[in-house]
Amino acid sequence: MEESDPALVDRVLNGDRDAFQMLAERHSRSVFQLGYRMTGNQEDAEDIVQETFLRAFRHLKRYESRSSFSTWLYRIAANYSLDLMRSRRRFVDCERRDDGAGWLADVASSDPSAHQLAYSGQIRDNIEKAMNELTVVERTAFVLRHYQNFSIEQIGAALGVGENAAKHSIFRAVRKLRRALEPLVTAV
Amino acid sequence: MKPDSASAGSHLTQDQIAEYLYGDAAPELAAHVAACPECGEECDAVYRTLQLLRNWEAPELAPGYESAVWQKLAASLPQQRRAFRFRRPNAVWTAAAALAAMIVVAISLQFAGSRVQEPPADTAQASDAGQRILSVAVTDHIERTMAVLSPLVNAEPQHPARFTDVSVEQNTVEDLLAENRLYRQTAVQDKDRNTAALLDEIGQVLVELEHSPAKLSGPQAHDLQQRLADSSLLSKMKGFVSSNPSPGENGARVIKL
Numbered sequence: 498m499e500e501s502d503p504a505l506v507d508r509v510l511n512g513d514r515d516a517f518q519m520l521a522e523r524h525s526r527s528v529f530q531l532g533y534r535m536t537g538n539q540e541d542a543e544d545i546v547q548e549t550f551l552r553a554f555r556h557l558k559r560y561e562s563r564s565s566f567s568t569w570l571y572r573i574a575a576n577y578s579l580d581l582m583r584s585r586r587r588f589v590d591c592e593r594r595d596d597g598a599g600w601l602a603d604v605a606s607s608d609p610s611a612h613q614l615a616y617s618g619q620i621r622d623n624i625e626k627a628m629n630e631l632t633v634v635e636r637t638a639f640v641l642r643h644y645q646n647f648s649i650e651q652i653g654a655a656l657g658v659g660e661n662a663a664k665h666s667i668f669r670a671v672r673k674l675r676r677a678l679e680p681l682v683t684a685v
Numbered sequence: 686m687k688p689d690s691a692s693a694g695s696h697l698t699q700d701q702i703a704e705y706l707y708g709d710a711a712p713e714l715a716a717h718v719a720a721c722p723e724c725g726e727e728c729d730a731v732y733r734t735l736q737l738l739r740n741w742e743a744p745e746l747a748p749g750y751e752s753a754v755w756q757k758l759a760a761s762l763p764q765q766r767r768a769f770r771f772r773r774p775n776a777v778w779t780a781a782a783a784l785a786a787m788i789v790v791a792i793s794l795q796f797a798g799s800r801v802q803e804p805p806a807d808t809a810q811a812s813d814a815g816q817r818i819l820s821v822a823v824t825d826h827i828e829r830t831m832a833v834l835s836p837l838v839n840a841e842p843q844h845p846a847r848f849t850d851v852s853v854e855q856n857t858v859e860d861l862l863a864e865n866r867l868y869r870q871t872a873v874q875d876k877d878r879n880t881a882a883l884l885d886e887i888g889q890v891l892v893e894l895e896h897s898p899a900k901l902s903g904p905q906a907h908d909l910q911q912r913l914a915d916s917s918l919l920s921k922m923k924g925f926v927s928s929n930p931s932p933g934e935n936g937a938r939v940i941k942l
């Protein structure tokens with residue numbers, strides 16, 4: 498029978514590194530998934546996986562078993578992603594040209610049989626562009642709500658803001674995504 | 686659409702639709718969606734958008750992914766767990782210490798005063814004093830936050846290709862945010878809902894600013910400006926400051942408690 502996460506955490510805290518290997522292997526895919534959705538980039542997602550487990554290992558004493566271990570990990574991952582994206586955008590945004598209208602026009606004029614395509618590379622591209630239009634805070638709040646099922650309260654705690662602020666970041670994200678992806682949704 | 690069950694004025698906003706779709710909405714909203722074809726259609730569209738996003742996943746990982754992660758990780762893990770360090774000790778602890786010291790002063794003054802003239806001070810009075818002290822500290826915090834935000838709101842509109850450099854503000858913002866969290870938490874504990882709500886709103890803008898790029902593009906700067914203007918946050922802040930003025934040079938207001 499599989500050992501529970503809290504039991505493994507206890508073993509790590511008593512000096513058993515193998516137990517941490519089990520934790521890392523158990524959760525690495527889902528942390529990668531979160532990292533990818535936060536950044537839209539595999540390399541960054543890899544970096545997030547490594548840094549999340551390093552931080553988890555260092556701060557393991559702070560984990561309290563009243564929340565699930567994966568929720569705790571996701572919170573670490575989300576915080577690190579925020580820092581990462583923030584430092585990235587400082588460099589990228591200066592050179593990025595404002596091509597928002599351009600890609601939307603591309604979607605709108607795309608092949609009318611688009612609805613017959615399976616989940617295609619083009620849809621992926623459009624989603625990733627739409628996600629990139631969110632601020633990092635909106636993106637984090639949305640990813641945690643939509644994919645990780647965090648409660649509003651948990652999102653507020655992860656971002657260090659009140660529930661109201663957390664809620665409004667999600668609302669703004671949904672509004673922006675709805676607008677950006679409208680051509681795809683009506684085509685389906 | 687039946688005018689009595691779903692009048693034009695009561696259609697759901699985009700925010701309410703998101704709230705409804707995440708299952709967080711009040712029952713009245715659900716009833717409205719069920720009765721109103723327009724809102725029903727809009728909910729469907731947003732729902733389809735969210736479903737489309739639901740299917741968005743990272744490219745598939747190779748089968749040995751987990752052990753590759755561990756091999757890399759094992760090389761960089763410390764042999765022993767280090768004691769953890771606070772990321773930003775200064776701002777939080779300075780604010781916490783200042784606040785704690787002010788409340789102690791206020792409460793002891795309260796006791797000193799009551800010993801002379803009044804029957805024993807009751808706890809309601811003491812917490813009242815604590816609240817007024819909090820508002821003095823918060824006023825100071827809000828004034829400093831306004832000093833950072835006002836120039837952004839009042840900046841001239843820029844050409845979309847230009848960038849507004851906010852890196853200087855961001856350094857201050859990190860400290861302000863740490864303070865803001867602390868004061869907000871204290872206001873919540875004191876059940877001072879108005880102050881907590883204001884600090885919540887301020888926190889939202891500060892977080893946004895903290896995590897925004899150091900150079901805002903024209904549209905980004907405009908977006909921030911617009912949101913600040915729409916929320917009339919600065920005038921709420923001014924309102925707070927004028928109804929809770931900060932102490933004069935001699936701190937007369939604090940002593941008066």
Ligand SMILES: [Zn+2]
Pocket residue numbers: 691695696697717721722723724725
């Ligand atoms: Zn309606």
